[in-house]
Amino acid sequence: MDPLHIGILISIVTILVLSSGIPVAFGLGLVSVGFLVAFEGIDSMKILAETFFAGIAEFSLVSIPMFIVMGAAVASSPAGKDLYEALDRWLHRVPGGLIISNIGACSIFAALSGSSPATCAAIGKMGIPEMRQRGYPDGLASGAIAAGGTLGILIPPSITMIVYGIATETSIGRLFIAGLLPGLMLTALFMAWSLFAAHRGGYNFRDAAAGFSLAQKLEVLPR
Template sequence: MDPLVLGALVAVSTVIVLFSGVSVAVGLLIVSAGFLMIFDGMRSLELMPEILFGKLDNFALLSIPMFIIMGASIASTRAGADLYEALERWLTRVPGGLVISNLGACALFAAMSGSSPATCAAIGKMGIPEMRKRGYPDGVAAGSIAAGGTLGILIPPSVTMIVYGIATETSIGRLFLAGVIPGLMLVGLFMAWSLYSTWKTGSARLLTAGSYTWRQRLEILPRVLPFIGIIIGVLYAMYGGIATPSETAAVGALLCLIIAMLIYKLWSPKALWHVLRDSTKESVMILFIIAAAGVFSYMLSSLFITQSIAEWIGTLDVNRWVLMGTVNVFLLIAGFFLPPVAVILMAAPILLPIITTAGFDPIWFAVVLTINMEIGLISPPVGLNLYVINGIAPDISLKTILKGSLPFVACMVIAIILLCLFPGLATWLPDAVMGPSF
């Protein structure tokens, strides 16, 4: 059978299996085993266990559970609420200071936790009621938190970037640096829209309510600065050549646990057990998907599907930006239905040869891909962040949350366009810190 036709069959079969309700990892294994057995014979199944476990034989994977523990220990405390309150106290006299505080808190908490749902929950519990009380429209209050939570998979340290780095054998350090400027750019775009929206609806007169003394502003800082210091320390150790990503993640996780115990009195064995239990569950889920995706990639390569698609794309007489636009549409649609980790692991083996053949930088592409995944987090039918916000504020309808999130989706699309026009936004910092890649 022609590999391109076979590839189409694999794509359709994968969609059907995943929509049947099975987990992503199990679905990928079912599809891989089925096609290998039919088109490559029963003996090919003997290699599946070796590939499955061999994909996990990578020291860099250790950084995933460590960063997850790091985020879980922060998310289990009042760090998010304190971070929001600290920014609110400092920015209360700035026009639109409350919405800026919420988005800034989302960005910082996302950097600390690396989790979009955790960011929405931690900041939204305090931020949404406070914004509504001050007269902000429900759509702005809910949409800004939902969108701000997506920054967790872009601003370093990012588990999604780690997964992309492992899947494509790309430097994780470069990927982390590549997300810094685009992440800050997105924060700026989000803030600009939020301020414009509140001004347009006539609620600007309520935006500067409240005032705090210098003592009140300073007294909360000791509870949040240690966590921020750990993030800065982790990144410095990584880029200063002091330690590998896995080593810095392990030290960061330990320090976050210690600070959570010292500052927030997280002494209870039950509370510590919840942190480790939840971290283990999430880590096993991600690692299982990585292992299953390794088998899926082997199946695509063994049946010459990946190579044939890359060769076919190379023969097309189309502008490379038309090709990139097509890839972006594919990623958007995939992100509507699947979690970011699954999309990256499934699509990377196919897309990487295509984008490199077309002359695109894989580091730059990682940022574009991640922003596409961010759009998926606030878009139906899955839109995980939308449901998290609805759980926090059940009296705000999903329709209102979605309408409030759509302008932020437009901001993300603008960010992708800016990255296409100015790729240096993603590549300059990695090249400046770590030298040009060849």
Template sequence: MDPLLIGLAIAVATVLVLFSGVSVAIGLLLVATLFLLIFDGPRSLEALPELFYAELNSFALLSIPMFIIMGSAIASTRAGPDLYEALERWLTRVPGGLVVSNLGACGLFAAMSGSSPATCAAIGKMGIPEMRRRGYPAEVAAGSIAAGGTLGILIPPSVTMIVYGIATETSIGRLFLAGVMPGVLLVVLFIAWAIFDTWRRGAAATALSGVRYTWRQKIEILPRVVPFLLIIVGVLVALYGGIATPSETAAVGALLCIVAAMVIYRMVSHRELWLVLKDSTRESVMILFIIGAAGVFSFMLSSLLVTQSVAQWIAALDVNRWVLMAIINLFLLVAGFFLPPVAVILMSAPILLPIITSAGFDPYWFAVILTINMEIGLITPPVGLNLYVINGIAPDITLRQILVGSLPFVGCMILAIVILCAFPGIATWLPTAVMGVAL
């Protein structure tokens, strides 16, 4: 049977299985097992346990639970509300300052936690009620937090980038650096839209009518958030400076975040510490289970020659490389509507990487493009995880209002992709400057 037809059947079966409500990892294992059994026979199943174990037998994977513990320790404290309050005190006189404060807090908290849902929850619990109290429309309050939360998977340290690096065997440190400038670009675009939208709505007076803060009030809150920011900076310096591996820096960062949470926020009870470790373990196991299942799924695609045939078919299209990139972006965008970022990366990156490199695109630049597409998926139905997180925080705001408020920021993300396509150096300059030219 033609491998392309087998690939089409696999795609249809995968969509049907995942839409049935089965978890991503179980769904991938079921599809892989079924097609190997049909086309390669029962003996092909003997290698599956070993393949699953081999996919997880990597020291680099240790960085995933460590960074998750690091983010969970921060998210379990008042670091998010304090960060929001600090920015609100410093930016209260800026037009649209409250929205800008929320977006800035989302960007910084995303860098600390690396988690989009945690960012939405931490900043949204305080930011949304305050914005509504100041007269901002419900959709603006909810949409800005939902969009700001997506920055968690781009701004380093990012679990999504770690998964991409493992799936494509690329440098995690270089991937982190590649996400810095695009992350700043997105924050700037989000803030620019917030200020313009405030002016467009004639809400500048509302934005400037807040409480005035003294210099003492502005400075007194900084000691509660600066230590966490210093930990993040220290982790990144150790990683990029070649002092330690990603796994080692993640472990030290996790320990320091737990210590900071215990010292600054008095998180000393066994119950609080156990909750951090329990939540981190649950999320880590979910991601690692998907990674192992995706390894088996990739083996099945390769064994049935689907991966090779798809790559050859795309290469034979003989289209302009930017048309090819537009097609890939459309595919990633649609996939992100239905699947979580980790699943999309593990399923698509091994197939797409040879294609984009043969077309002359930088794999680290492509990682940023892929991640921004995944960010869009976090605030668009039907999955739209951040939409549901915000709805849980503010149940009186409908999903439709949250979506309407998020759509302008989707436009900002699409604009960011266009800018990165026009100026790829935004993503590639910093990794090259710090770590040299990739081999």
């Protein structure tokens, strides 16, 4: 059978299998293994096992579970709360300072965890309720966290960049260097947009009686 007909047959079978409601991962795996055995014989399963093992035996992949553990530890620690509180105190008098605090906290936390979901989870569980309490719209509150969470895949270290570097045989160090400047630029643009959105929408929900002295601003930094 020529490659064209094989490709058409695989496409048809894949669509039928996925239409049955089976999970996508299992469906694609079933189709690929089935056609591999059908065209190459049962002995091809040995090569498949060796290929799988070689794919996960990369030394560079050792760093990924370490980053995941570090991100989970930081997310469950008071670090996110202290970081958010510090930025809120220093930016208290800035119009829309709470939005900027969320973006800044996301960028710093992204550099600690290397993961976008961990960044959103750690900063969002404090930032969104606080913004709602001060009267910010729900869309703006969730949008600020969602936008800030994307910095986790840009600002190094990044788990996504490690996986991409291994898959494409690209220098992970160079990927980290290449992602640093766009990550910082995107952070600055997010903050600039926050100032513009706060000014345009009148989102300046400062409490005049809840100002912070210099001593109160400095005491939160060593945390």
